[in-house]
Structures are given as C-alpha cells and as structure tokens.
Amino acid sequence: MTAIAMTQTPQANGRLSGELYKVVELILDRGLVIDVFVRVSVIGLEVVTIDARVVVAGVDAYLRFAEMCGRLDLTGSSPRIGRSLPDGALPLELPGRARTEIG
Amino acid sequence: MSSYVYCVTRASHPLPLEGAVGVGERAPALRLVREKDLVAVVSDAPENLRAKRRDLLKHDAVIGRVYAAGTVLPMRFGMVAPDDEAVQTELRSGARRYGELLCRIDGHVELNVKGVHAEEALLRDLLLQNDELRTRNHALRAADGGRHQDKVAFGEHVAAAVAERRARDADQVIARLQPHAARIRQGPPVDGCFVNVSFLVASGARADFDAALSPLRRELPGYASVEVYGPLPPYSFVGNEADV
Numbered sequence: 001m002t003a004i005a006m007t008q009t010p011q012a013n014g015r016l017s018g019e020l021y022k023v024v025e026l027i028l029d030r031g032l033v034i035d036v037f038v039r040v041s042v043i044g045l046e047v048v049t050i051d052a053r054v055v056v057a058g059v060d061a062y063l064r065f066a067e068m069c070g071r072l073d074l075t076g077s078s079p080r081i082g083r084s085l086p087d088g089a090l091p092l093e094l095p096g097r098a099r100t101e102i103g
Numbered sequence: 104m105s106s107y108v109y110c111v112t113r114a115s116h117p118l119p120l121e122g123a124v125g126v127g128e129r130a131p132a133l134r135l136v137r138e139k140d141l142v143a144v145v146s147d148a149p150e151n152l153r154a155k156r157r158d159l160l161k162h163d164a165v166i167g168r169v170y171a172a173g174t175v176l177p178m179r180f181g182m183v184a185p186d187d188e189a190v191q192t193e194l195r196s197g198a199r200r201y202g203e204l205l206c207r208i209d210g211h212v213e214l215n216v217k218g219v220h221a222e223e224a225l226l227r228d229l230l231l232q233n234d235e236l237r238t239r240n241h242a243l244r245a246a247d248g249g250r251h252q253d254k255v256a257f258g259e260h261v262a263a264a265v266a267e268r269r270a271r272d273a274d275q276v277i278a279r280l281q282p283h284a285a286r287i288r289q290g291p292p293v294d295g296c297f298v299n300v301s302f303l304v305a306s307g308a309r310a311d312f313d314a315a316l317s318p319l320r321r322e323l324p325g326y327a328s329v330e331v332y333g334p335l336p337p338y339s340f341v342g343n344e345a346d347v
Contacts, residue, residue, distance in 0.1 A: 023333075023335060030339045031178050032110075032111065032342065037193070062257075064258070069258075074231060
C-alpha cells in the first residue's frame with residue numbers, strides 16, 4: 001500500500017478529487033483543532049457544497065414547495081410503479097417523463 | 104515564518120511523504136516537527152491562504168499519504184501555528200490527549216454516509232398519501248396558483264411533511280448502521296442531504312457495515328438514495344466533541 005502511494009502524484013494519492021468534493025465539509029468543519037493556533041480565513045470558498053441552505057424553512061422554501069407541488073402531475077404512474085417495471089417495460093415514447101418519475 | 108499543520112501521528116510512523124508538497128501557490132516542502140513519541144507534519148504557511156479546491160486537495164493528499172501507512176490525527180483545514188517551536192510545545196503539552204486519540208482510532212476508519220431525497224418524487228409521494236395536502240394543492244392549482252398567503256401556508260404544511268420524512272429516513276439510516284460502528288458523529292448540514300453522518304468503524308466490522316447497506320437501501324422509500332464515502336482519515340473523530 002505504501003509503495004503504491006509513493007508512485008502516485010500527490011493529487012491522485014489517497015482519494016479521488018471527485019470524492020473529496022463530497023466530503024469537503026468534513027475537511028473544513030471537522031478535523032483536529034488546536035486552540036492556541038490560528039485558523040486561516042476560509043472566506044472566498046470555491047467549494048459550494050458546504051453552503052448549506054436550510055431547505056425546509058422560511059417563506060422562500062414554502063413558496064418553492066408550493067410551486068413544485070403545483071407543477072407535479074399526479075395522474076401519471078407513481079414512482080414506485082415506475083421503479084418496479086423492468087427496464088424494457090418503460091414507456092419508450094416518454095423517456096424524459098419516465099426518468100423523472102423514477103427520480 | 105508561521106507553520107501550516109497537516110496532521111499529528113506517532114513518531115514511529117513510516118511517514119511516506121516523498122514527492123508530496125504543501126498548500127499554497129509556492130507548493131512548500133513538507134517537514135516534520137518531532138517531540139518524543141509524537142510527530143507533526145507541517146510546511147511553511149502560505150500568505151493569503153483560502154479554501155481553494157487546489158489547497159483542499161493538497162491538504163487532504165498529505166494526510167492521505169500518512170493515513171495510508173498508519174493511524175493519523177488529521178487537522179482541520181487551515182490550522183496555522185506561529186512557528187515550529189509552537190507546534191513542538193503543543194505536542195509536548197498535548198501529548199496525553201494526542202496519545203489517547205491515536206489509541207482510540209487505531210484500526211478504525213471513518214465512513215461518511217450521505218442520504219439524498221429525489222425532491223419531486225418525495226413531494227409526489229406526500230401528495231398521493233396525504234388527502235389534505237392533495238386537496239389543497241388541487242384547489243391552489245384550480246385558482247391559478249392561488250393567493251400568496253395561501254401558497255405560503257400550503258408550502259409550510261408541505262415543508263413540515265418533508266421535514267418529517269427527512270428525520271424519519273435519517274433515523275432509519277443511523278439505526279441500521281450504528282450497530283456496526285464504534286462511534287458516530289453527525290456531519291455539518293449539507294445542501295440537499297437529509298442525513299450526513301460519519302461512522303468510526305473497526306476494520307473487523309467493515310464487512311458487516313457494508314452488508315447492512317443493501318437491506319437499508321431496500322427499506323428506505325424509493326425517493327431516498329444513500330451513498331457511502333470512505334474509508335476516510337478520521338476527520339470527524341479527533342475533536343473534543345468526538346464523544347457526542
């Protein structure tokens with residue numbers, strides 16, 4: 001394992017950058033902190049994952065939910081039914097809709 | 104020159120750091136600060152460090168090198184000491200704490216679990232299962248969207264139902280995976296995730312943890328998906344709050 005690590009570039013070492021992006025909040029908000037040391041500024045984040053919205057509260061969120069619900073087509077097949085169909089049985093003439101319903 | 108600190112580990116660690124460089128535009132060389140049984144990996148601290156992708160990758164890559172070859176205490180991104188002497192002083196005064204933390208995470212990995220709801224499918228499910236919400240949605244639609252306050256009131260009800268599903272599914276994820284973990288810690292809230300939680304899992308329990316994922320995914324509603332990231336250096340289990 002060590003030998004492999006040493007032949008890789010620093011960037012490729014350890015984990016893929018794509019996966020790092022998925023756990024970036026841990027690197028920024030977890031990890032060992034030493035109180036007597038300074039923490040450099042982390043303003044100007046290029047990474048946006050950590051910029052968590054409170055997605056289920058506030059008037060904006062309520063309006064967004066109301067509007068999303070208003071656009072839903074409840075007469076179509078439910079996602080569960082869509083999921084239970086084998087791939088070949090999906091309605092080929094409605095590929096976009098089938099994908100949406102599968103979620 | 105102040106010192107940027109990457110991680111702390113035992114002096115006996117092989118520290119395979121050849122070719123690795125530090126954060127910042129100048130890619131500073133890494134060096135070791137030793138104090139008795141402990142060693143810290145540091146570099147010159149760049150001026151004007153920001154949390155850029157490039158530097159996050161470098162920070163994590165240095166820790167990844169050390170992690171691949173043994174137990175490591177990863178620092179949070181951006182910790183800077185006045186100089187190497189201050190790092191040494193900290194290793195001396197915190198020797199006991201760091202020794203205990205290293206023992207606690209020996210032979211363990213962090214696995215981070217994130218769960219996401221497909222929002223449209225979730226809302227559809229809520230409306231199909233809740234007569235009142237469905238009726239109100241229909242009424243608003245018939246009124247061409249309805250009045251602002253009616254929309255807000257309806258949306259608030261939907262939001263409460265969504266929050267309930269989020270909490271329920273998060274509880275489910277934790278309940279199914281916790282038995283295979285030595286420790287557990289909630290991650291910071293992440294946009295779009297109904298759960299973000301890290302587990303400290305012993306190497307010997309890894310197979311059981313992985314095996315619990317398939318039944319969990321089957322039990323969760325169709326609009327919920329769960330991904331596991333890791334094994335990671337134990338970022339979530341080296342703080343004072345790691346017991347929470």
